[in-house]
Amino acid sequence: MNGTRTSESPLRPGDLEEAAARLSAEADRLRSELARAREAESALRADCDLDAADTGAKAITLNELRTRAESDEALLERTVAALDRLRGGSFGICTRCGRQGRERAMALPHAELCVLCAEAREAAGPDG
Numbered sequence: 073m074n075g076t077r078t079s080e081s082p083l084r085p086g087d088l089e090e091a092a093a094r095l096s097a098e099a100d101r102l103r104s105e106l107a108r109a110r111e112a113e114s115a116l117r118a119d120c121d122l123d124a125a126d127t128g129a130k131a132i133t134l135n136e137l138r139t140r141a142e143s144d145e146a147l148l149e150r151t152v153a154a155l156d157r158l159r160g161g162s163f164g165i166c167t168r169c170g171r172q173g174r175e176r177a178m179a180l181p182h183a184e185l186c187v188l189c190a191e192a193r194e195a196a197g198p199d200g
Contacts, residue, residue, distance in 0.1 A: 083164045083174055091163060091181045095155050098182070102148040109141040150182040157184075 083091065116130055116137070157163040164177035166186035173186045185193065 083177060087174065087178060088158060088163065091177065092155070092158055095151050095158065095181050099148060099151045099155065102144050102151065105144050106141055106148070109137050109144070113137050113141075147182065150184070153184070154182045 113134060116133060119130070120126075154163065157165075157167075163181075164174055165172050166189050167184040168189040169186060171186045171188070176183055176187055183190070
């Protein structure tokens with residue numbers, strides 16, 4: 073970590089309530105999406121394949137369901153982590169450098185990094 077880290081949030085109490093409501097709603101939505109994806113995958117697997125075209129279409133659909141579910145799971149993890157930071161008093165504080173950023177936290181509540189650190193990570197590539 074490169075900066076001084078403080079445990080005080082840069083957000084006002086109303087901001088914290090708004091962020092908590094948005095994050096909770098997003099977590100609920102993602103959990104519902106994941107449950108629907110599991111049900112759809114289960115139903116698709118139980119369905120009979122009548123010919124090779126059915127098998128191919130099923131494989132493509134299963135792959136799309138898995139890809140969406142993986143994306144939703146990753147976003148759910150970031151959302152739950154943001155709720156934990158909110159409860160712990162570090163919401164809105166970059167987890168890398170310790171900078172406080174109200175605008176980024178309110179625009180993208182599940183973001184862990186400030187704009188500068190996010191840009192640096194992106195510039196460093198997938199392993200950065």
